[in-house]
Amino acid sequence: MLLPAVGFFGGCSDDPVLVFDPSELMGKWVVEGQQEYWRFRTDGTGVTWDESEDISEEESNLKFEWSLDKDELTCVFRGENENQAVPKVYRIREISSYAMKWEDIYGQTKRFRKL
């Protein structure tokens, strides 16, 4: 039984709860058709950046700590100065060695290609 992240806004989902191995998430991903990149590291940290706005991986301020509970991916962004906490919760729908798809709490999906 999936405990959807969106549930804390009151939403319900009948989709079955999938269980993903965090190691499948490791590496660099790019949103299909865009220049938005995500990198997941084994130490539980990651970074995302968008090169369409002339920001490189090294420059990016969007560093985060991530955890994967079954299919619920939680990324907490603390900002450059760690003076805030911005949690983002996604639900992994599918993941393979070359592609991934997740869904946010409002049902918007994003497709990724493994780099």
Place this chain on the structure above:
Amino acid sequence: MSIKKGWKITWISLGSLVGLVLLLLGIAMWLIFTPSQLTKLVNHYIGNFLDCDAHFEYVDLTFISTYPDAGLALKDVTLIKKIPGTPNDTLAHIGDVTLGIDLMAFLKDDELIVHQVIVDNVEANIYIDKEGRSNLAIVPPSTDTTPTQLPKLIDLKKIEINNLNAKLKDERDGIDAELCGLDLAVNGKIKDSDIAGKLQMVCNSLSGTRNVESGKTEAEIENLTLAADVDKKGLAACAVMELGGEKVALTMTDSTGVPSLATVLEGLVVDLNAASNKGSLEGGLALLLTGGTLDLAGQPMVNETLQKSQLPLLETQIPFRYNMINKKLSIKESTVNITDIGLLVGGEVVLDSSMLVDVTLASDGEWQLKRVLSMIPKNYASFLKKMQVDGKVHLKVSAKGEVSDSAIPVVDANVSVREGRYADTTMLPYNLFGVSGKVAAHLDMNKGGVSSAKVDNLRVKANESQILLSGRADDLMGNMRVAGDLTADVPLDNIAPLLPEDMELEAEGNATLDAKVKFSMKDLATKNFEKMLVAANLKLRETNIDFEGMEASFPEMNVVVAMPAQQQDGKLADVRISGGGDGNLMMEVGPARLESECRKFDIMLAVNDVIMNAIEADFSFAMGESEAALDETTLSTGGLQLKGSIKQDNTKDGLLSQFTPRLGFTTHNTTFFTPGLPEALKLTDLDVKCNEKECEILSAQLMMGHTDLDIFGKIENIEEWLDDEELLTGYLNLTSDYADVDQLMNLFSGAGSDADELEEMRKEDTVPADATPFIVPRNVNFTVNTHIKRSVAFGNDLRDLSGELTVKDGVAVLDQMGFVCKAARMQLTAIYKSPRPNNLFTSIDFHLLDIQIDELLDMIPCIDTLVPMLKAFNGNADFHLAGETFLDARYQPKMSSLLGSAAISGKDLVVFDDKSLSRTAKLLGLKSWKDNDNKIRIDSMDVEMTCFRKEIEVYPFLLNMGSYKFCLSGTHNLDNLCNYHIEMLKSPLIVRLAVDIKGPFSDPSISLGSVRYSDFYKPEKKKAATKKALELKAMIRKELERNVR
């Protein structure tokens, strides 16, 4: 009477008788000694007296021509002496010889006294061989060993030699000589020690050569004359001699044939007269030489000027006195004339075991220098070249002292000149004139002697310039001590011709110099400057200089140099440069033009030590009201002062450590403007002290527009910063009544970065030309404690702004800056980085407590974008916001990097009613939800929200409205599309309703939705998802409120 007559007759008779006897005697002698018999007799016996062959052609007695002496006349006397090597056996041939003999002495006393010798037409050949044997040795050696004694009376009444011609060949001494046409007449008388005599000699020519290994000497005299008259009676004697030669030539060559001396003396007359009495000799020497030449080593010493002179080449009359007892020769001041140049000679010379002299040489009046120089031999006049020198010179040289191997006389020389002129276009571009002054030298070259030289008022003029030099140098050969004064008055346009042709300098004005120096060479050599004295005062007046595009003018400038220091006690030396009036400086600086005005300045440099590589000096610079402009950039100051010192120590590393500079800088009422500034920057007051380690700002009061800043603090690590080892570190305190932060950011944008590097970064980052992002200064680490009473930042009016601003190597941090805005107390922590002009990073941590929501929205309009529903509320709230993003060069956020979170807490809020709200209320079935005054009131509200890129997420929060309680949550993005959910948790109604609001904010679709938060705020019933949501809310708020001070 008769007796007398009788005696007369008697005497006449006796006389006639004696005459008759003599006549008879003569006749008898004639009859007995006929010329032929006498000739035979002489020829026969002459061999007994001469060691040569002698032949007398005719010998006769004469009484008439030699009267009253008896005479012997000889004719054609030939003397032949043969010695090996002689070119001519005939020693001499004498045409006539007449001897006058005292007949009475011969007859009465049997004495042979010769009174007269007359020799005519002599041809002689004298030869001396290499062994010294001469054909003159015609008298056999005497066997008489008794000493020869002069007779008590020698009475030569007439001795004449007429037409003597002789040749001399001396092989021992290498001499060949010839004498032609010598006439000699001598008469005199020697009796006891009294002498009286006269000599007259004329010689047509006398010539000869001496040729030896060391060289050859040739001499020739034409028309030699000699006249002498001697008269000595007892101890008194006088002599007169006159020697003359129409032409005297002498040539000497060395062994290689190179001429060493060649001279021709024309019209030589030497006239010597002397009288002695009681051991003293007094007389005069007159010398006249009408012309001549003198070549030394082939170089002519008498040039054409002297040769062409109508005046005698040399003429002098020297009266002298010689004391034979003390051997002192005294010469009265006499004139030696070399053509028209007169030299006064006088003095005394003692010719004893050592020579003592006391002589003076002086010009006779003033010499015309041009005339004197024209007499210099051509070979020595090459230095004159194109030089034109003239003037009136007076010279006096005296020498006094002993002349020996161990001593030389002391010489005093005095030269004075006036109306001097000098011109040489190869040396000086203009003529010198009005040269006047005196130079004196005292030269004592003896052991322990001290020499000195003195220049007295040496004045030189050139164009309108004038230089005056006085001074002296003592102990020239030892530790020379120099003292001198130099004054100069020079119009500056006179200097231009002295400069290189390619130097484009034009100068006007006038410079006067007054300099004094006093030092010893020993102190100079040992750099013992403390014992030296230098005082110089240079005054420049009404000066205009145009030098390669730089124009400067200053009405008055003084440069004073003093050693030891006059203005700074205890210092080795000081230099003061001061000026007044309206000075101007205009120059080209690249494509721009600098124009400046300065009304007063004062520069002081005081030196402790000037030894090379160990300079120790104090300096100060003061400037009065001044203005400068470089195109549109202007600088004006009411006054500026700089004081400092340096002390060099080369054993230390680093430029600043080596020089340990100390610097104090103050200025007041200084205004700076450049087109890059929004307004002129005014430095009301600035007081700074620096050393090699740190710079202390004691006071800096700046104004720009309405902004005023008062700064004090320290700047450290200066040397390390210069060596690129450390950041320049500053701790400053800034207070202000009003500050325009936007202006200040523009002012300091890019500071510390290399302008070229910055431009290159803009180019690489494709920054639009009109974008001027603030670039945080690099290589610095400044911490500024600020307290600003009122400020404008990003269009907001802020008050009581205080906190810490840190700028560290390209990162600016506002650390917990507190301020009041819109009557609310706020706290801001912000970070701004500018790694690239087109990728600026900003991060804020913002806390506003008890602020009116409408004013918050007014102050930060972007809040309305982030929390659109907030504008529906009115009342006071606490607002915590953290956010960060990259910005482009125009400060536009790069949304893909946007990250933010906010927490809002409010009580007793009023909700503005609008169409959407009414529709929502209607759907939810709200009744009596408005107060009596028809306003919608909310008791409390706590909202947490986050922003990630374009997504804004509002976490569920509660609204208490009287008997109603709602829960709101949702999301919207920055495209204004929303997806919100409002759920009624508590109401008078039986059913719980929920409403979903979706679509654009401007016209959303509002419909009933399903309830989600049945367990919200009921801990015992919370689901895991709800629990997590609350945890995240708590996390967001906790992080946000962590930094509230």
